[in-house]
Amino acid sequence: MDVDIIRSRFIQDNLRRALMEPDKERTVRALRAFRNYFQWFEHRFPDGEKSMIAGQLASLEEAYARQIPSSGSNGR
Numbered sequence: 001m002d003v004d005i006i007r008s009r010f011i012q013d014n015l016r017r018a019l020m021e022p023d024k025e026r027t028v029r030a031l032r033a034f035r036n037y038f039q040w041f042e043h044r045f046p047d048g049e050k051s052m053i054a055g056q057l058a059s060l061e062e063a064y065a066r067q068i069p070s071s072g073s074n075g076r
């Protein structure tokens with residue numbers, strides 16, 4: 001299996017888990033970490049994978065918008 005596919009699935013699986021995580025602080029930390037990880041490797045993923053991950057990140061960001069302190073950027 002291609003390493004980029006493994007990375008993509010790793011991000012997607014962990015974002016799915018984060019959506020179900022009852023600990024909101026842990027979810028917010030995971031969201032930040034996976035947003036950064038995705039940005040580092042985004043150019044290596046096929047467009048369909050990018051779209052799925054971007055959608056998952058957007059869902060998490062929307063769900064936890066109040067818990068994520070603004071750092072002067074939109075995180076993208």
